[in-house]
Amino acid sequence: MVARSCGVGQPCWDSRRGASCVLDIFIRERGSERPDLQHQDQRRVYIIVVHANMSEGWSLTESDPAIFSILLNELGVSGLQVDELWSLDNESLGQLKPVHALIFLFKYVASDRRDPNNQAGRPQPGPSGTWFAHQTITNACATLAILNAVMNVPTGGSSGIELGPELRQIKEFSVDLDSHMTGELLTNSERIRAVHNSFARPDPFQRDEPKQISHEDAYHFITYLPISGSLYELDGLNALPVFHGQIPDGQSWTNLAREVIQARINTYSSTEVHFNLMAICEDRVKVLEKRMEGLSKDSMGYETVKAEIEAEESKRTRWTEEVSIKRHNHIGLIHALMVGLARHGKLADQVKIAKLKMVDRQNQAGGMEID
Numbered sequence: 001m002v003a004r005s006c007g008v009g010q011p012c013w014d015s016r017r018g019a020s021c022v023l024d025i026f027i028r029e030r031g032s033e034r035p036d037l038q039h040q041d042q043r044r045v046y047i048i049v050v051h052a053n054m055s056e057g058w059s060l061t062e063s064d065p066a067i068f069s070i071l072l073n074e075l076g077v078s079g080l081q082v083d084e085l086w087s088l089d090n091e092s093l094g095q096l097k098p099v100h101a102l103i104f105l106f107k108y109v110a111s112d113r114r115d116p117n118n119q120a121g122r123p124q125p126g127p128s129g130t131w132f133a134h135q136t137i138t139n140a141c142a143t144l145a146i147l148n149a150v151m152n153v154p155t156g157g158s159s160g161i162e163l164g165p166e167l168r169q170i171k172e173f174s175v176d177l178d179s180h181m182t183g184e185l186l187t188n189s190e191r192i193r194a195v196h197n198s199f200a201r202p203d204p205f206q207r208d209e210p211k212q213i214s215h216e217d218a219y220h221f222i223t224y225l226p227i228s229g230s231l232y233e234l235d236g237l238n239a240l241p242v243f244h245g246q247i248p249d250g251q252s253w254t255n256l257a258r259e260v261i262q263a264r265i266n267t268y269s270s271t272e273v274h275f276n277l278m279a280i281c282e283d284r285v286k287v288l289e290k291r292m293e294g295l296s297k298d299s300m301g302y303e304t305v306k307a308e309i310e311a312e313e314s315k316r317t318r319w320t321e322e323v324s325i326k327r328h329n330h331i332g333l334i335h336a337l338m339v340g341l342a343r344h345g346k347l348a349d350q351v352k353i354a355k356l357k358m359v360d361r362q363n364q365a366g367g368m369e370i371d
Helices: 014-032 038-053 065-074 090-094 108-114 142-149 165-173 179-185 192-197 255-266 286-292 300-327 332-345 347-365
Strands: 082-083 097-109 219-227 230-233 243-246 277-284
Touching: 065 082, 065 142, 065 192, 065 300, 082 097, 097 142, 097 255, 142 179, 142 192, 142 219, 142 230, 142 277, 165 179, 219 255, 230 255, 243 255, 277 286, 286 300, 332 347
Parallel strands: none
Antiparallel strands: 082 277, 097 219, 097 277, 219 230, 230 243
């Protein structure tokens, strides 16, 4: 499924320190010299130019755990992966423990954004050290949801979770920035933009004119995760994290998250089924290998864990192949096949069959954008 991003927030140009920070990161990545900006108006104009140049061409992102896992890996993150959840019951979550965050995809309803009474939770600054970026660019909500999650996951120790040099530098650099300027910082990262766009579907056409506004349903990614003993919702369309309460003693944070997500789903029509939920969890192979270390090779449990590791490695191989196919531009192959069919007088019949199949897929998708 492809997530069509909704509207974005406005960058905070009035923060002189924040503007300078975005300028610094831009200069560091572009290798250009810092201009002599003595006046705030000049500084603002320069930053707007930076934003305009860097914000073009962020593509839609498919809601796919394989893509999200590989995206994390290519951004330098280690020790984490993303898995799809078909249910929030204890059994499903137990298979992925420890779960560090949940990414929820849902249909965006603009009226909820305008009326705070329609929203559960309370917007407020997160605890000290909370990392949160506001979305300042269209189509970036998927990558933003991932980064809002992993930037708040504890690193180091026995878990083996590390952000990698790129994200660690951004996290340290943005420690004193507000959410708007942190979002601008991400927008101006060529590395993040390049990795994000590497998962875009190939487009054989170069458009000189602006794209027409789509009237299709919009879908949006947000993150739920525990921070300092409380459940927070990190939505890039908000200026602040949303506090959903303290996690009861002795309970998993996912129990509270389940209630919050279910309450959100209940606000939609009973016929609405277009939701997607993914879990950011620790590297399953490493978790299983640690579990295996405490088992005897002669035990049944050892063989069970060994089979789980093999299944996980097989899944990763399949993911790599699937994502590689999605990334490849097949336009040339398709053109050659169509030419071959035309030469043999079979193209017209195949076009009719393809149209019928597309109508059937659209009916099954219920109006949702399909690949």
